[in-house]
Amino acid sequence: MREGILFIISGPSGSGKTTLTKRVIETVDNLKFLVSCTTRPPRLGELDGVDYRFISENEFQEMVKNERFAEWAQVHGHHYGTPVEEIERARSSGVDLLLDIDTQGARNIRGRYSSSVYIFITPSSLNVLRERLIKRHDEGTLEIARRIEDSRKEMDEINSYDYIIINDTIHEALDRLKAVIVAERCKREMVLKSLKGF
Ligand code: 5GP
Numbered sequence: 001m002r003e004g005i006l007f008i009i010s011g012p013s014g015s016g017k018t019t020l021t022k023r024v025i026e027t028v029d030n031l032k033f034l035v036s037c038t039t040r041p042p043r044l045g046e047l048d049g050v051d052y053r054f055i056s057e058n059e060f061q062e063m064v065k066n067e068r069f070a071e072w073a074q075v076h077g078h079h080y081g082t083p084v085e086e087i088e089r090a091r092s093s094g095v096d097l098l099l100d101i102d103t104q105g106a107r108n109i110r111g112r113y114s115s116s117v118y119i120f121i122t123p124s125s126l127n128v129l130r131e132r133l134i135k136r137h138d139e140g141t142l143e144i145a146r147r148i149e150d151s152r153k154e155m156d157e158i159n160s161y162d163y164i165i166i167n168d169t170i171h172e173a174l175d176r177l178k179a180v181i182v183a184e185r186c187k188r189e190m191v192l193k194s195l196k197g198f
Contacts (some may be wrong), residue, residue, distance in 0.1 A: 001092065001094045002115075003091045003092065003114075003183070004090045004091040004092075004093070004094055004095045004096050004097055004113055005096045005097070005099050005115045005116070005184055005188065006087065006096075006099060006109075006113050006115060006116040007031075007096065007097065007098045007099065007116075007117050007119060007180075007181065008099045008101060008106050008109065008116055008117065008118050008119065008122070009021060009098060009099065009100050009101070009119050009121060009163070010100075010101060010102060010103050010105075010106050010118075010119075010120055010121070010132070010152070010154065010157075011120055011121035011122050011151070011154070011167075012122065012129060012134070012147070012151030012154045012155065013076070013112070013133065013151065014123070014129045014130075014133040014145040014147065014151070015120040015121045015122050015123060015129065015167055016121065016132070016170065016173065017100055017101065017167075020105065020121060020165075020170065020173055021033060021098050021100050021175060022168060023170070023174050024098065024174060024177050024178060024181070025098060027178070027179055028029075028084070028178060030094075030095055030152060031095070031096045031097075031098060031101075031181065032090055032095050032098070033052055033098050034082060034083075034086050034087065034097045034098065034099045034100075035049060035050065035051055035052060035086070036053070036080055036081060036082055036083070036088070036100070036101070037052065037053045037054075037055050037059075037080070037081045037082075037083060038052045038053070038055070038079065038080045038081075038083065039054075039055060039056065039057050039060050039061065039078050039079040039080075040052070040076075040078035040174075041054070042197075043053050046138075047142060055102055056103060057079070058067060059078045060072075063081065063083075067084070067118050068081075068083060068084055068085070068190070069081035069082055069083060069084060069142075070082045070084045070087050070109055070113075071101070071105045071108040071109040071112075072105070072108075073101075073102055073104040073105045074120070075102045075104075075105075075109070075183040076143070076146060076147060077149060080100060080101070080102070080105070082101060082109070084141070084165060085182065087113070091113070091115075095123055096181070096185075102154065103153070103157040105155045105184060106118060106157075107157070107159075107160075109148070110176075116191075117162055117163070118160070118161040118162045118163070118179070119160075119161060119162065119163045119164075119165060119177070119180060120157075120158050120164045120165070120187075121160035121165050121167050121173070121177075122155070122158070122164065122165075122166060122167065123167055123168055124166050124177050126148070126151070128168065129148065130144075130148060133147055133148065151164055151182050152182075156198060157163075157175060159175070161177040164179050165177055165180070177180070
């Protein structure tokens with residue numbers, strides 16, 4: 001059995017990466033979403049243990065101290081971290097993992113796990129991004145302005161990613177994301193499982 005691949009997905013807020021990751025998890029076998037920890041309060045409809053593990057600042061700092069995060073970062077004023085146990089468990093059982101983390105987190109985790117693939121999701125223009133953030137109604141005007149400002153910093157890192165997926169239409173972006181996953185699995189000869197007699 002090969003070890004699980006880590007598909008690390010980044011992209012500005014409003015790039016549609018959350019929708020894309022949810023859809024891809026529903027349709028691709030042997031692929032799990034890694035639930036991060038955050039100190040951000042849940043949004044309407046978000047569930048603890050499904051979207052995030054929502055924890056207090058104290059709990060977060062305790063986990064940092066005990067080195068229980070593979071990486072962590074402050075994003076848009078809140079803390080986010082990837083629990084190391086979740087990664088280890090999935091990798092050793094051969095399950096591929098999808099991580100939705102920001103560009104700082106992706107940078108910090110780079111080189112730590114051998115089988116990692118870096119994917120950047122973005123709309124084709126800043127205008128599309130702005131419109132999506134406004135339509136989402138999740139955040140106030142100030143928060144939207146902050147996320148747009150942060151998106152410029154995230155875009156600066158785009159060239160360090162293995163794949164870039166333009167997400168203007170969800171179906172096309174989903175097809176591309178699935179294609180990346182299939183291609184990376186083929187690279188690791190997952191297909192050999194079905195080849196007999198060699
Ligand atoms: P949101 O609050 O909109 O769910 O996420 C804000 C940002 O935090 C997104 O860019 C998302 O990719 C990032 N994020 C979510 N979980 C983690 C994590 O565990 N580590 C890091 N570094 N970023 C994360």
